[in-house]
Amino acid sequence: MLPGLVWLGVLMVVPCAIILVTAFYERGTYGGVDWSVFTFANFTRAGEWLYLSIFLDSARIAGLAAFFALLIGYPAAYAIARSAPRHQTALLFMAMLPFWTNYLIRTYAWIVLLNPTGLANNFLQWLGLTSAPLPLLYNEFAVILGLVYNYVPFVILAIYSALQRLDPSYAEASRDLGAGALTTFWRITLPLTAPGVAAGAVFVFVLSIGNFITPDLLGGGKLQMVGNLIYDQFLTARDWPFGSALSVFLIAVMLLLLFAQAIAANRARGEGRGHA
Amino acid sequence: MKLRKIMSAACVAGAAMLLASGLAQAAEKLVISNWDGYMPKDLPEKFKAETGIEVEVAVHATNEEIMGKVVASKGEGYDVLFVSSPFAEALNKLGIAAKLDHAKIPNLANLYPEAGQLKHDPGNTFSIPYAWGTTGLCYRSDVVKTAPTSWNDLLKPADDLKGKTTMLSTDRWLMAAGELALGMSVNEIDPAKLDQVKALLIETKKTLLAYDDTTFYSKLVSGEASLVQAWDGWCNYGIAEKPEIKYVVPKEGSDLWVDTMVMVEGSKNKDAAYKFLDYILKADTGKWVVENIMYKTPNKAGMDAIDKSMLEKYPNMAIAPADLLKYEQLRDLGDGMKTFSKVVTEITSSK
Amino acid sequence: MRKAYLAFIYVFLYTPIAVLMILSFNKAGMPTAWTGFSTDWYGRLLESPKIIAAAKNSLIVAIISTFIATTIGTLLALGVERRKASASLDALLFTPMIIPDIVLAIALLSFFTMVKFTLGLHSIILAHVVFNIAFVCAVVRARLKSFDWSLTEASYDLGAGALTTFRKITFPLIWPAVVAAALLAFTLSIDEFIIAYFTAGAGQGSTTLPMQIYAMIRFGVTPEINAMATIILLVSFILVLTAQRFNRGSVPGT
Known part of the structure; x- marks a missing residue:
């Protein structure tokens, strides 16, 4: 445990403490930090509705991305875990391979697919499902699709690693006792893989909320998310103190959510044991 | 045993890295940071052949990134930076840009006289212009019925152009379009005036296909967009693929953008850096920029050397330096940046 | 049903990749518009030592x-x-x-500057390990939630040391999660841009592939990059298939 704690302590806690401190000072006239003015102004500004609404909107989009990524990632992880053991690692690798290419060019590929004269629209029209091109790009749909696409493999990995050692005899026992497939899944498989589902959901949510390339390119820059906001404050506005305050706020909210979730999970587990 | 091996391997790797970091400092060479592809590929080689000085080229994606990096690291490790003029101005104010000794850069004589009259740095005291141009409208002349002449043709588009236009996503240029349309300075920081720009641009946002500052010319070629806000040089990339694409500077004017070279004050190789700056000011480099990047250059010797057919194919190349200087440059906004960036956030987060 | 679903998911994952590969044969340097067939970009890639060197740097960073x-x-x-x-x-x-x-990028760079740590490829590795530790830990912990600790206790009771217990009991039980975690870490690292950019040393020696690609944005991300990606994918693909052949029947822990 020690090497990990030292690594994080030196290379995360200490640097982040520096950033945290800057949140209490003023932006220098030409960027950087003016260390002569101590202030809470950056935090009050971060609490303005303009920024809060961006937080809420990002949380909604990241939440939707996490939901859809779980929806399509879970069955995929399940299918991989139920494949012949000797194929499993290869299948996992195959799911990750596309993501060893560059994010930017993958995103460009989606623009080619989704634009009004792109493959997706031609395909839909060929099927006779639509008569005119659908607006598939530069909107929330495209952003969520882009996020789901890029992060679904992480869900697959997280759930797979939780599922892989799941004893099939539990499910068999459940079925022997007369439970249907759905009940078995709902009462046995899903609860047993809950840690994997939680880890996968957290991955998609946190990676989505910090993402700034997808809203820029697939959203056509028309959606402002927290990731872009913080990126822009640090680099475009060169307002490190305000960018720091926004980040501190983001991290605090996420940690609170995490603890709330952990407490709820513990309580649920406690109750479950009580019934058994 | 396996575990212990893995653990010790990890420790050795970590220790080796720490050691390597201490030793890496020894070699002397010039480090410059530039956008990839913004100067001839063989320039470092030729420079070394002539002067014996080795040049290493680091690349940056945007002004903002190199700026962030240099501010956080005080410019450590870099000798010469390529940045746009407002950033050069900020680097100077932050004490990161070095004062230039013109005696060591004789090839400055290759520049147009106008290149020494730029408002962000009259007399080129800390920055040397490398390329310059305008920001205007780039459009498909075969699709857009009446040729655009005003920023309002983009900001309040005709019905058939709605959903077929894009604006630059970089904050300063995004705002500049609105400011020029309303007859304001492109460096406006008065909150009341910025609110007017905001109201206009929020309405415009509803008609846009996207904000885009990387692939807009590609969108024109594919027909996804018909009319876009563009830097003149980038519009030329579209023209190269489809001659029906045309560029116009709207009647309300443009900004004058200038990409510059700045020497880092903390550089330990200033003499070598001077030699590099002087070398890059040769006519050859300027000619290369025009012919390969399709930007205009303040290098008169370079502009004189180009194949004149370029000027016919890409008419915006022929804008005279004296005309360029009529346009206002983007300047660093100083403390006004706070208000400015808030207005931009209000626009980009509007629905 | 299971196979049909897997087929669907892999089609979803690979469709944009197919587009990316097709674009590597695009004539003009347009990132999103098709302008005609050409194999020039593969030739150009061979003449771009910078791109190949950057890909090598990315691999070094990601693997270590x-x-x-x-x-x-x-x-x-x-x-x-x-x-x-x-x-x-x-x-x-x-x-x-x-x-x-x-x-994290700015925090680390400020910190490295403050302690006068010389930057290079090694500082990117140090930085990537920071976020990857967290992701690896999360994946392995998800697996450990259903881990039966009485197995390790039994092992200790039988007189096995910590190392033997890990090697004989714990690792065989958690290895799929460790493999999954390593895959995730590698994937995150090889495509990471911002932190790498800020913690890299000045110069070509610590330029990674994503840094190189983003730097090309201003003057066109040309299909050379798609050609590079195509080659990387095909090579990885062949490696996975070969490994699969050699591994047949010798997968531990199943």
Whole structure:
């Protein structure tokens, strides 16, 4: 445990403490930090509705991305875990391979697919499902699709690693006792893989909320998310103190959510044991 | 045993890295940071052949990134930076840009006289212009019925152009379009005036296909967009693929953008850096920029050397330096940046 | 049903990749518009030592940081899961995931500058390990939640040492999660841009492939990059298939 704690302590806690401190000072006239003015102004500004609404909107989009990524990632992880053991690692690798290419060019590929004269629209029209091109790009749909696409493999990995050692005899026992497939899944498989589902959901949510390339390119820059906001404050506005305050706020909210979730999970587990 | 091996391997790797970091400092060479592809590929080689000085080229994606990096690291490790003029101005104010000794850069004589009259740095005291141009409208002349002449043709588009236009996503240029349309300075920081720009641009946002500052010319070629806000040089990339694409500077004017070279004050190789700056000011480099990047250059010797057919194919190349200087440059906004960036956030987060 | 679903998911994952490969044969340097067939970009790639060197740097960073992060992260997960839940420990392990890249990037660069640490490829590795430890730890912990600790206790009772217990009991039981974690770490590292950019040394020697590609944006991300990606994918693909052939029937822990 020690090497990990030292690594994080030196290379995360200490640097982040520096950033945290800057949140209490003023932006220098030409960027950087003016260390002569101590202030809470950056935090009050971060609490303005303009920024809060961006937080809420990002949380909604990241939440939707996490939901859809779980929806399509879970069955995929399940299918991989139920494949012949000797194929499993290869299948996992195959799911990750596309993501060893560059994010930017993958995103460009989606623009080619989704634009009004792109493959997706031609395909839909060929099927006779639509008569005119659908607006598939530069909107929330495209952003969520882009996020789901890029992060679904992480869900697959997280759930797979939780599922892989799941004893099939539990499910068999459940079925022997007369439970249907759905009940078995709902009462046995899903609860047993809950840690994997939680880890996968957290991955998609946190990676989505910090993402700034997808809203820029697939959203056509028309959606402002927290990731872009913080990126822009640090680099475009060169307002490190305000960018720091926004980040501190983001991290605090996420940690609170995490603890709330952990407490709820513990309580649920406690109750479950009580019934058994 | 396996575990212990893995653990010790990890420790050795970590220790080796720490050691390597201490030793890496020894070699002397010039480090410059530039956008990839913004100067001839063989320039470092030729420079070394002539002067014996080795040049290493680091690349940056945007002004903002190199700026962030240099501010956080005080410019450590870099000798010469390529940045746009407002950033050069900020680097100077932050004490990161070095004062230039013109005696060591004789090839400055290759520049147009106008290149020494730029408002962000009259007399080129800390920055040397490398390329310059305008920001205007780039459009498909075969699709857009009446040729655009005003920023309002983009900001309040005709019905058939709605959903077929894009604006630059970089904050300063995004705002500049609105400011020029309303007859304001492109460096406006008065909150009341910025609110007017905001109201206009929020309405415009509803008609846009996207904000885009990387692939807009590609969108024109594919027909996804018909009319876009563009830097003149980038519009030329579209023209190269489809001659029906045309560029116009709207009647309300443009900004004058200038990409510059700045020497880092903390550089330990200033003499070598001077030699590099002087070398890059040769006519050859300027000619290369025009012919390969399709930007205009303040290098008169370079502009004189180009194949004149370029000027016919890409008419915006022929804008005279004296005309360029009529346009206002983007300047660093100083403390006004706070208000400015808030207005931009209000626009980009509007629905 | 299971196979049909897997087919669907792989089609979803690979469709944009197919487009990317097709674009590597695009005539003009347009990132999103098709202008005609050409194989020129593969030739140009061979003449671009910078792109190839950057790809090599990316591989070095990804492999070393994955190795370190997987080792440290797995041990950390084991340590954390065996003891009582601790909120501050959880916060420490969660923060590297949630902290926006740009913040960690600037924080690390400010820190390295402050302690006068010379930057290079090694500092990118140090930085990538920071967030990868957290991701590895999260994946392994998800597996450990259903881990039966009585097995290790039994092993200790039978007189086995910590190392033997790990080698004979714990690792065989958690290895799929460790493999999954390593895959995740590698994938995150090889495509990471912002943190790499800020913690890289000045110069070509510590330019990674994503840094190179983003730097090309201004003057056109040309299909050379798609050609590079196509080659990387095909090589990885062949490696996976070959490994699959050699591994047949010798997969541990199943």
